[in-house]
Amino acid sequence: MERYSEILKKRKREIVLLRGSGCIYRKCAFCDYHTDKCADLHANFALNSQVLAWVSGRFGDLEVINSGSVFELDAQTLALIRQICREKGISTIHFESHYLYRDRIPALRQEFSGFQLKMKLGLETFDWAFREHVLKKGIPEQEPALIARGFDEANLLFGIRGQTFASMERDISLGLACFERICVNIMCPNTTPVKPDEHVISVFMDKIYPKYKDDERVDILIQNTDFGVGD
Ligand code: SF4
Helix, strand or coil: CECEEEECCCCCEEEEECCECCCCCCCCCCCCHHHCECCCHHHHHHHHHHHHCCCCCCCCEEEEECCCCHHHCCHHHHHHHHHHHHHHCCCEEEEEECHHHHHHHHHHHHHCCCCEEEEEEEEECCCHHHHHHHCCCCCCCCCHHHHHCCCCEEEEEECECCCCHHHHHHHHHHHHHHCCEEEEEECCCCCCCCCECHHHHHHHHHHHHHHHCCCCCEEEECCCCCCCCEC
């Protein structure tokens, strides 16, 4: 499992895939990576310390992901992230979070005062019915501006049966209106019953990808390892 990489396209940054106590939600129909977890906080800190030792600070920008939400990382790991970012001159830190933790974001920003925190929401789509009935994402809110409140960035998930050119275009334009940056993830085969839909993916690649491939505010992951971490 690769846990450190550098993202050299668009917004250049380092990225680390750390390990936490595990996603407390675990109901997203398309997700099986929440299995990267461990209940032993000391073992997590030992692993995370090794991964964070790779961080050089060369871009002044670090993305931290952990197969769940930042709030599932142990306190020692969070303290080490702060320490390393201070030592290496990193001013911007990206964390991911499920919507259910949104009320804890202001306190996290306080904990990381002195840094620019970019909180990335696992949104997948603004289409409420699809998101909640098919993807089972657990975001009850329907209003885009309210969903985005407290977050700076968002993940979108495309390539699943039921999605269309219009739904994907709408997600991207709303995403760019509500967030500073978005990350489009194309569904990849995994152990869940949610399968990639080749027709939807070809619509995306033919009609949407060319329009956004050079947009600095849109990361696009065709393979889920395109950031260089994961397996
Ligand atoms: S997508 Fe994120 S929130 Fe949903 S089950 Fe997977 S790790 Fe948990």
